[in-house]
Amino acid sequence: MTQTAFLAACRDAIGAAHVLTDPHDTAPYITDWRRRYTGAACAVLCPATSAEVAALVTLAAEHRIALVPQGGNTGLAGGATPDASGAQAVISLRRLNRVRDIDPHNNTITVEAGVILAEVQKHAEAAGRLFPLSLAAEGSCTIGGNLSTNAGGTGVLRYGNTRELCLGLEVVTPQGELWDGLRGLRKDNTGYDLRDLFIGAEGTLGIITAAVLKLHPQPAARVTALAALASPHAALDFLALTQSIAGPLLTGFELMSDFCLRLVGRHFEQMRYPFAEPHAQIVLLELSDSESEAHARTLFEHLMETALERGLVEDAVVAENLAQSRAFWNLREHIPLAQAEEGLNIKHDIAVPISRIGHFIEATDAAIGEAAPGARMVTFGHLGDGNLHYNVQAPEGVDAKAFLNEYQSPINRIVYDSVHAHRGSISAEHGLGQLKIDEAAHYKQDVEVRMMRVLKQAFDPLNLMNPGKVLR
Numbered sequence: 403m404t405q406t407a408f409l410a411a412c413r414d415a416i417g418a419a420h421v422l423t424d425p426h427d428t429a430p431y432i433t434d435w436r437r438r439y440t441g442a443a444c445a446v447l448c449p450a451t452s453a454e455v456a457a458l459v460t461l462a463a464e465h466r467i468a469l470v471p472q473g474g475n476t477g478l479a480g481g482a483t484p485d486a487s488g489a490q491a492v493i494s495l496r497r498l499n500r501v502r503d504i505d506p507h508n509n510t511i512t513v514e515a516g517v518i519l520a521e522v523q524k525h526a527e528a529a530g531r532l533f534p535l536s537l538a539a540e541g542s543c544t545i546g547g548n549l550s551t552n553a554g555g556t557g558v559l560r561y562g563n564t565r566e567l568c569l570g571l572e573v574v575t576p577q578g579e580l581w582d583g584l585r586g587l588r589k590d591n592t593g594y595d596l597r598d599l600f601i602g603a604e605g606t607l608g609i610i611t612a613a614v615l616k617l618h619p620q621p622a623a624r625v626t627a628l629a630a631l632a633s634p635h636a637a638l639d640f641l642a643l644t645q646s647i648a649g650p651l652l653t654g655f656e657l658m659s660d661f662c663l664r665l666v667g668r669h670f671e672q673m674r675y676p677f678a679e680p681h682a683q684i685v686l687l688e689l690s691d692s693e694s695e696a697h698a699r700t701l702f703e704h705l706m707e708t709a710l711e712r713g714l715v716e717d718a719v720v721a722e723n724l725a726q727s728r729a730f731w732n733l734r735e736h737i738p739l740a741q742a743e744e745g746l747n748i749k750h751d752i753a754v755p756i757s758r759i760g761h762f763i764e765a766t767d768a769a770i771g772e773a774a775p776g777a778r779m780v781t782f783g784h785l786g787d788g789n790l791h792y793n794v795q796a797p798e799g800v801d802a803k804a805f806l807n808e809y810q811s812p813i814n815r816i817v818y819d820s821v822h823a824h825r826g827s828i829s830a831e832h833g834l835g836q837l838k839i840d841e842a843a844h845y846k847q848d849v850e851v852r853m854m855r856v857l858k859q860a861f862d863p864l865n866l867m868n869p870g871k872v873l874r
Contacts, residue, residue, distance in 0.1 A: 485869075501521070532617065549602075572613070734782070
């Protein structure tokens, strides 16, 4: 009866056409992007304004209906998927898709939560600015989801995570109140930083409906290169050299193991291995120069000459044009796709202090090799900010599903124990969702978990905001 009354009130609030209950209509919203989780929902609610979101949240509180906020449904940790009870409602933010304002002098853009990331990039470019957040799902992920998981991507080294790119939020609280924090200020010392509490909270403290985002000047030129190295330790030394020579011009520094690129070549024949000889590690690096392409290339040449002289780099190739630069990035971006083509695999999105990456890879590779002989390591990621996608593929010729059934739990424990030993994080940019909720509680200090629970209870005492995610 309560659920029926709730749905009737929702239809009155936002229109019957935007309250989806037919299984055919709700199906795209109840399974996560990786098809790891499939839940059930009493309805999918599709508001078009912040006021409508607030009205729905108020109704949910009155009728004690839990809400699962969802953006583009591209998350990798099951954070936007309802449970199997059928008692929760998904609240989709996709219709909140307006760009409200662009302020070139303040270098900001104000957008609603359902705006696609690629659209923010396009609007910024049209205004002669850069919105630097870039990741594989940018054509379908939404800003609300990016903020809720504090997404990273390839530009973190220079521009920071999504948190660093946000100046203000508009949020609907669990009580249905609308907080307008869209001030666009770079300095505001007037108390607790409420904005940062909601960023990365995965909708467990409230629902982000809009944001003021930072813009940057468009670079005059970008220069991209691939460098071949003997080890992750050499890559770290090369990173230090690059930072000393290029400074803030360095915007991308991606590490890829030899096996990563072999895997791409196996499943995408047009993407050839970029060097004549095999190399243990490949770095994709990019400089963004505000002066000119000539200036950037001169700097690049000096960097590569110095790196070769010091024996840090074994070989290198610099993109000669935009098409070749795009081809280099395609190699990096096709690694997850090649993994999927190769079969099921065990994924880890982890972070360790940059200085410890080499030791982490060596120690963890050895431990996994001993526990699961023949396992193939697919190691790649954002070396410049310490974020690795440390993935494990089944041995050649071994059934991938059987391998996961036997080894996923012990391999996860090996990886997470090693991350913890190196003072890292088991989730760098994908969030906890429901995938890592127990592991996070295991590795966090008790005082951390208690503080998080106090915040959750204070903001959401009825536990109606995305329950079962981040915290139990």
